[in-house]
Every structure is written in C-alpha cells, then in structure tokens.
Amino acid sequence: AQSVTQPDIHITVSEGASLELRCNYSYGATPYLFWYVQSPGQGLQLLLKYFSGDTLVQGIKGFEAEFKRSQSSFNLRKPSVHWSDAAEYFCAVGARFGNEKLTFGTGTRLTIIP
Amino acid sequence: DAGVIQSPRHEVTEMGQEVTLRCKPISGHNSLFWYRQTMMRGLELLIYFNNNVPIDDSGMPEDRFSAKMPNASFSTLKIQPSEPRDSAVYFCASSPLTGGPYEQYFGPGTRLTVT
Secondary structure: OOOEEEOOOOEEEEEEOOOOOOEEEOOOOOOOEEEEEOOOOOOOEEEEOOOOOOEEEEOOOEEEEEHHHHHHHEEEOOOOOOOOHEEEEEEEEEEOOOOOOOEEEEEEEEEEEO | OOEEEOOOEEEOOOOOOOEEEEEEEEOOOOEEEEEEEEEEEEEEEEEEEOOOOEEOOOOOOOOEEEEEEEEEOEEEEEEOOOOHHOOOEEEEEEOOOOOOOOOEOOOOOOOEEEE
C-alpha cells in the first residue's frame, strides 16, 4: 500500500521569502500525487496534481511542485509567499494501479511573519 | 459550479442523539467520499461510493455510523447514537472519475460537537 510522509509539522516563513514544503511517498510504481491547502475553517482545496509527463507541475496561487522519482519526493514550492498563504498544506498519494482512494499526509502548518 | 455542498455547517448535539450530515456532490462527479478530521487522527477516510454504490466502508468506526447515497446528487452520513468522541469536522468530497485515484474536491465541512 502507498504511504506519504510530510516531515515538517510546522514551518514559519517571512512574507516575501521563498517556500519549500517537503513530501515523500512510498509506492512501488509512479503514483498519482497531489497537494492540497486548507485555510482555517475551510475544506481542502486542490493546488496541483501530477499524473505523468513533465515532472515540474504548476498549480494555482503561484505554487509549483517537482516530482523526483529518485528521491520519492514531491516537494511544493513558491518563490515569494504572501500573508494569505498561511494555512495547512497536505500532500496526498494515490496508487496508479489501484482504486479511488487517496492517502493523505499529516499536514504542514505554514505561518507567515511580516 | 457551486462546488460540493454540505449541511449543516455546524451541529451541536447531546450524547445519544441521532445526527445526520448531508452532502451534495459536484454535478457529474461519479465518486463521493466521506472523511473525518480531528487533531489527534488527522484526515480519515470513512467510506466512499462509486456511481452511488458503496465501495469501501472499512474506515467507518463502528456500527453507529452509516452512510447512504440514494442518488447521484445526494448522500448522508448518520451517527446513531452519537458520542462525545465523534466530535470532529466531517468532510464530503467528490471526484469526477472512477477507475483510479483522481483529484477530489472537498466541501466546506460540518463541524460536529457532541456534548
């Protein structure tokens, strides 16, 4: 079965600084990969997804993620964060040859300081 | 599109009472998922449906929980009787496709408090 690890529980970044959130997965083949964002009191919103092809994927709100097969990683990046990016971020993995279920990581809480 | 709609947004009830949470998926989506989110356990999948048919209910905590999807535009999650440990945020999500782990679109959630 697939699994996903988000090593950082909480990250603090200054507004305008760059951001990288880590996500590592475990799966025997190339999985389907997703990043979601959850603002306080809200549901999860899809930021981006990777199924195949170009390993650098662009998402909404200026986010991008890079799939690295050799490192089993799918890290989320943003070149310059805004105060509105403060939220919880979840990485999720799905089994390419499996069912409809996604396995979510435990999340990384992002705090932005002025 | 209105997105996934959940009601109520907040529910406060006393232990032992029946609770019914409702979900309207995005029109045309073929899969529907019920999740529970708590600080201790994170996001847990409770049950999911494909084309209105329950596929996997292995995440349902116990017999007090039941879910139905009578048609493509409506699903319910019922807890009877409710207990304080059921307090959580319950999310419904829908996905446009079956046959694989495609992107899911989440509703705003129902915050349930059982006293």
